[in-house]
Amino acid sequence: MMRVRRFAPRDGDAVARLWVTCFPHDPARNDPHAMIARKCERDPDLFWVATDGDAVVGAALAGYDGVRGWLYHVAVDPSRRREGVGAALVKRAIAELEALGCPKINLQVRVANAEVTGFYESLGFTVDEVTSYGRMLGDSAG
Numbered sequence: 001m002m003r004v005r006r007f008a009p010r011d012g013d014a015v016a017r018l019w020v021t022c023f024p025h026d027p028a029r030n031d032p033h034a035m036i037a038r039k040c041e042r043d044p045d046l047f048w049v050a051t052d053g054d055a056v057v058g059a060a061l062a063g064y065d066g067v068r069g070w071l072y073h074v075a076v077d078p079s080r081r082r083e084g085v086g087a088a089l090v091k092r093a094i095a096e097l098e099a100l101g102c103p104k105i106n107l108q109v110r111v112a113n114a115e116v117t118g119f120y121e122s123l124g125f126t127v128d129e130v131t132s133y134g135r136m137l138g139d140s141a142g
Contacts, residue, residue, distance in 0.1 A: 002057065002085060004092045007047040012036050014056035015049060022075035025112060029136070035061075035073070048092055050076070050085045060089040062097055062105075069097040071107040090123050108132060 007015070016032035023030070039047050039061055050058030057080045061072040071093055076085045097105055107125065109116055 002050055002052045002080075002083070002088065004048050004050050004058075004088050007036075007040070007044065007049050007059070009040070011049050011056050011059075015059045018056060018059055018075050018077060019073060021078065023073070030073075046093070046096065048089055050089055052080075058085040058089050060093055062093040064097055064100050064102050069093075069100075069102040069105040071105060074107075086119060087123060090120075 012033065015036060019026070019030075019032040019035075043063065046062040046064065048060050049056050056077075058074075058076040060074040063070045063072065071090065074086060074089055076089075094105060105125075106128070107120065109120070
């Protein structure tokens with residue numbers, strides 16, 4: 001039976017494998033083990049896994065800066081998609097962000113991953129008419 005719970009250190013390798021599987025073209029800055037370490041250091045309460053027994057079948061990160069929340073790296077094992085795993089993860093994130101007083105949640109979908117847009121729309125997300133900018137910092141700035 002699938003359940004959603006907070007990430008625990010024992011989940012690290014399984015989540016890293018899941019992200020490599022689900023996001024094979026992620027840039028090097030998104031090294032899974034480094035992301036996990038940073039998240040656990042910064043705000044570990046906004047990091048969840050979906051499990052079935054001992055197996056990690058999904059994971060999600062969120063952040064909240066006092067203005068808006070963000071969802072990151074929502075991933076579901078390809079063999080477990082369309083079973084409600086992703087929806088359970090997103091609903092848990094929404095509930096916990098709302099409990100923190102978060103008034104709005106944002107997420108970004110890479111153009112190469114456009115097939116996931118229907119999933120987010122089914123959960124009430126809509127396209128914001130904005131342009132997303134980014135800037136690399138430190139050694140990654142090149």
